[in-house]
Amino acid sequence: MPQLDTSTWFITIVSMIMTLFIVFQLKVSKHLYPWNPETKSATMLKQPNPWEKKWTKIYSPLSLPQQ
Template sequence: MPQLDTSTWLITILSMIVTLFLMFQLKVSKYNFPENPEQKSVSMPKTNTPWEKKWTKIYFPLSLPQQQ
């Protein structure tokens, strides 16, 4: 049974990594990135909900008088 020749694997793998790196650099260099990104202020509009208009009290079952 013949042995697998692995002597060229190092050059093949290294050249593939270099090629992928260069292709990635070319892809990324086509994009225009902002030079000074500024943070936008996000303000949520206040919504009025029905339960905010009136005063409510929450009664816990243990704080209610005992029913007999």
């Protein structure tokens, strides 16, 4: 039974890692980053929820006057 030839594995793995690194660097270098990023304020503006726009009252059966 013939043995598996592993003599080219090192070159294959190293070249694959170098290729992935170069491709990643090219992808990152094409991305445009803002020159002066502005910090966002820590206080969040309160957005009204759809159910807060309309006033509704829920009546509990126990809170209704007895008849």
